[in-house]
Amino acid sequence: xxxxxxxxxxxxxxxxxxxxxxxxxxLIPQRSINSSEVTEEFERxxxxxxxxxxxxxxxxxxxxxxxxxxxxxxxxxxAQMIEDPFLRNEIESLISKSYFTAEYALSLVMRKHIKExxxxxxxxxxxxxxxxxxxxxxxxGKLIGQRKEGLNSLNEPVxxxxxxxxxxxxxxxxxxxxxxxATEAGGRTSHTSILAGALEIPxxxxxxKFISEVTGGDIVIVDGNSGxxxxxxxAETLKRYQKTKxxxxxxxxxxxxLRDLPAIxxxxxxxxxLGNIEFPHETKHCLDKGAQGIGLYRTEFLFMGKDAxxxxxxxxxxxxxxxxxxxxxxxxxxxxxxxxxxxLAAFSNxxxxxKNPFLGLRSIRLCLRNIGLFKTQLRAILRASVYGxxxxxxxxxxxxxxxxxxxxxxxxxxxxxxxxxxPFNKDIPIGTMIEVPSAAILSELMAKxxxxxxxxxxxxxxxxxxxxRSNEDVASLYNPGDPAVLRLIEMVVNAAKHSNVALNVCxxxxxxxxxxxxxxxxxxxxxxxxxxxxxxxxxxxxxxxxKDAERVAKEAMRQQTARDVNNYLRxxxxxxxxxxxxx
Amino acid sequence: MEDPSPKILKRxxxxxxxxxxxxxxxxxxxxxxxRFASDVKLIWEGQxxxxxxxxxxxxxxxxxxxxxxxxVFGSDSLLALQELEKVLAEEDASIPS
Numbered sequence: 001x002x003x004x005x006x007x008x009x010x011x012x013x014x015x016x017x018x019x020x021x022x023x024x025x026x027l028i029p030q031r032s033i034n035s036s037e038v039t040e041e042f043e044r045x046x047x048x049x050x051x052x053x054x055x056x057x058x059x060x061x062x063x064x065x066x067x068x069x070x071x072x073x074x075x076x077x078x079a080q081m082i083e084d085p086f087l088r089n090e091i092e093s094l095i096s097k098s099y100f101t102a103e104y105a106l107s108l109v110m111r112k113h114i115k116e117x118x119x120x121x122x123x124x125x126x127x128x129x130x131x132x133x134x135x136x137x138x139x140x141g142k143l144i145g146q147r148k149e150g151l152n153s154l155n156e157p158v159x160x161x162x163x164x165x166x167x168x169x170x171x172x173x174x175x176x177x178x179x180x181x182a183t184e185a186g187g188r189t190s191h192t193s194i195l196a197g198a199l200e201i202p203x204x205x206x207x208x209k210f211i212s213e214v215t216g217g218d219i220v221i222v223d224g225n226s227g228x229x230x231x232x233x234x235a236e237t238l239k240r241y242q243k244t245k246x247x248x249x250x251x252x253x254x255x256x257x258l259r260d261l262p263a264i265x266x267x268x269x270x271x272x273x274l275g276n277i278e279f280p281h282e283t284k285h286c287l288d289k290g291a292q293g294i295g296l297y298r299t300e301f302l303f304m305g306k307d308a309x310x311x312x313x314x315x316x317x318x319x320x321x322x323x324x325x326x327x328x329x330x331x332x333x334x335x336x337x338x339x340x341x342x343x344l345a346a347f348s349n350x351x352x353x354x355k356n357p358f359l360g361l362r363s364i365r366l367c368l369r370n371i372g373l374f375k376t377q378l379r380a381i382l383r384a385s386v387y388g389x390x391x392x393x394x395x396x397x398x399x400x401x402x403x404x405x406x407x408x409x410x411x412x413x414x415x416x417x418x419x420x421x422x423p424f425n426k427d428i429p430i431g432t433m434i435e436v437p438s439a440a441i442l443s444e445l446m447a448k449x450x451x452x453x454x455x456x457x458x459x460x461x462x463x464x465x466x467x468x469r470s471n472e473d474v475a476s477l478y479n480p481g482d483p484a485v486l487r488l489i490e491m492v493v494n495a496a497k498h499s500n501v502a503l504n505v506c507x508x509x510x511x512x513x514x515x516x517x518x519x520x521x522x523x524x525x526x527x528x529x530x531x532x533x534x535x536x537x538x539x540x541x542x543x544x545x546x547k548d549a550e551r552v553a554k555e556a557m558r559q560q561t562a563r564d565v566n567n568y569l570r571x572x573x574x575x576x577x578x579x580x581x582x583x
Numbered sequence: 584m585e586d587p588s589p590k591i592l593k594r595x596x597x598x599x600x601x602x603x604x605x606x607x608x609x610x611x612x613x614x615x616x617x618r619f620a621s622d623v624k625l626i627w628e629g630q631x632x633x634x635x636x637x638x639x640x641x642x643x644x645x646x647x648x649x650x651x652x653x654x655v656f657g658s659d660s661l662l663a664l665q666e667l668e669k670v671l672a673e674e675d676a677s678i679p680s
Contacts, residue, residue: 077610
């Protein structure tokens, strides 16, 4: 049994067989087979070897043709090695004696030969080891290709283990079969973690190296409550976790009773709780958890994991689905495309590589440079606005001019729609994210341009402290409790109050209970969080007295370091909440 | 025309290739050896290597002008010996592509 500690990103406990994913998104093959599968494995090996040899020989002909027979002959030698019956015998004997998979047996045999060659005294001969690596790759490629072990070929429930998962890989996970995941890399606010919340499966990230210690098919436990990954648990641990699973179900049930109650403080102040979503199907989850609307619909997930930009129609259908699911009155805040930095991988055709993507052409900047793309999205949002209470939100605004430009494009799209006699809500509320320090500092001016603000805490923290939230070396600087962040938030709250502009807070910070009293005390009356945290936050708000929250906020604002702020807030939160409910 | 009582046939051969017995001549040798029913061995520095396995021959690091012993045993050994000796002694043996 091995226990690894990481960062919990979605609660719950899952016990199941492990499935390993390599860096290219292929499943890492298992090491062993059942004794009944030996013949089948021999056949896989035979076909793998045959196909690899065919490919190498056809390359031989091409190269001989292009640059000369003697070069082609090298590949001829490779093909000979691939077809070497002695190689096949060696591999087969490992398969039948040790029940290894063809892949694993191949790599063991090749490793042995490579070592032998490398130990030759003749340096030139020793360097031929490179040929063996190549040969191994050829056969392995065919063996893995046979299985086509992409994530789409799953057929039984598993726990995914990987070094890292890209947001688009995460988005494509089939949650019917993928019951949990755990990764070596990543932090609490990486987009993969945010997506884990959206998928509603227990997940732990930032576990450090563990992949080499686990084999596909091993039983593992992902404990999304405590942030643990347990490989090959002993009987006692297994039993304990089976009991934990039952306990969680009953806690969820007790929180569910809160669904239809308002989030109202002890002294009668109502706080609006909305849900953050990435996909239309999450609206159901939001409603189940008692969300009063969608406070942040991250539309970029519609663009991710796809080869082409989604059409206006495709986008329209998605936005319509969300707004119709939420009903006529509940607000649905749709944030325009916020692609950038780490999310851009799947989008390389729109974007040239940048030295510093987080400070580069991303999000609203990308949209203002690709007006066609932006207008398509705005048309889809405006068209969907007739079905309910849609509000439009711009991400990453950093100057007043940018905000005006974005608004001007909305006006143009409105005019187009009007001329085409396409119905839309001409009074659609427009808001801006406050997630760049410049926007927070100028919030007084920004307020004159919009009808609402939404503070995006993840980016605001990152940009204020100039710390990349996914870089583990500087991640400790990234702290939402930093006094600099709190002061910016206070500025925005005051600007919103003076100008009578609605204010929302989204981002992970809004879902973290230790900041709830601070927010309430500062005067924030609306939070948008991952739907799964709504019941918990609601339960807490119902215990808080606003007078106390104001006192707590005042005291927190007096602290000088993030650590002091967090310690103080944690202590104050603990006074109201039993430990078991805090993370 | 099978030899009714096969014996082990041996021949010492000098490597002529200026690069030694490297990949291409080895490949040509294996290719040729595979055409015969006889067992084919190459003895180099006192160690025997299977002449039909490219993997084993990879370990033969015989340089130009060094000597290897060709050892053939089987029903077509005489023919094999003649043919394989030719391949080994060739200055720039290569398998046809």
